[in-house]
Amino acid sequence: MKSFTNPNATxxxxxxxxxxxxxxxxAGCAQDMGDLEQKVDKLQARPGGQIEPIPEMKPLPRYAYSVPKDERTPFMPPKEDHVDDGDGLKPDIDRPKEPLEQFPLDALAMRGIINRQNATYALIRDGNGVIHEVMLGDHMGRNYGEVMEIGETSVTLEEIVPDGRGGWKKQTTVVKTQSGRS
Incomplete structure (x- = not known):
């Protein structure tokens, strides 16, 4: 026997x-709502409370604010008090960046030193775990840090950092030896 299914019938x-x-x-929504209607009627039959009127607002006296011309008003930004001291200190942004300048100093760690051919090199581990040889005059860190001294347990940098007033200042930073595998 053949079975035939009509798509329209399905x-x-x-x-x-x-x-x-x-x-x-x-059909489940057609419940008796008489209890609810009684409760609403009872609540609406209660007397309403009295709301006190809004107190009358007395206008304040007008005041014209004036400041002598040579004084700053609190509504204007302060004048720039930075005076260029003329030393022209600023980072050399045209100098090609060295590999360790892409890392902040807290991502760099000194691992030791090597003395080779009358020169001292510091071994610096970068944020990716790669060890670099650094010598005097090399740069590292994001603040244009120049290696000024390599000691047995530390590297001293001279960084050029913003002074907070639109200029630049020199700052000495020390990167110390860290042991371990981290």
Whole structure:
């Protein structure tokens, strides 16, 4: 015996099934709401409270703010008090960056020194774990730090940092030896 399914019949059965589910679910919404209506009526029958009127606002006297011309008003930004001392200190932004200048100093660690051919090199581990040989005059860190001294346990840098007033200042920083594998 051959079985034949009519696609329209299947679709109609699906629509009828969904319709039956909707009717059944809406039938649950037809509950007795008399209790709720009584509660609302009781609340609306209670006397309302009195709200005090808003107090009358008395206008304040007008005041004209004036400042002598040579004084700053609090409504204007302060004048720039930075005076260029003429030393022209600023970083050399045209100098090619060295590999260790892409890392902040806290990501660099001194691991030791090497003396070779009458020169002392510091071994510096970068943030990626790579060891670099650094000598006097090399640069490291993001603040244009120049290696000024290499000691047994530290490297002394002279950085050029913003002074907070639109200029630059020199700052001495020391990177000390760190042991371990981190």
């Amino acid at each position: 679709w109609r059965l699906g629509v009828l099934g969904v319709g039956a589910l909707l009717v059944g679910s809406l």
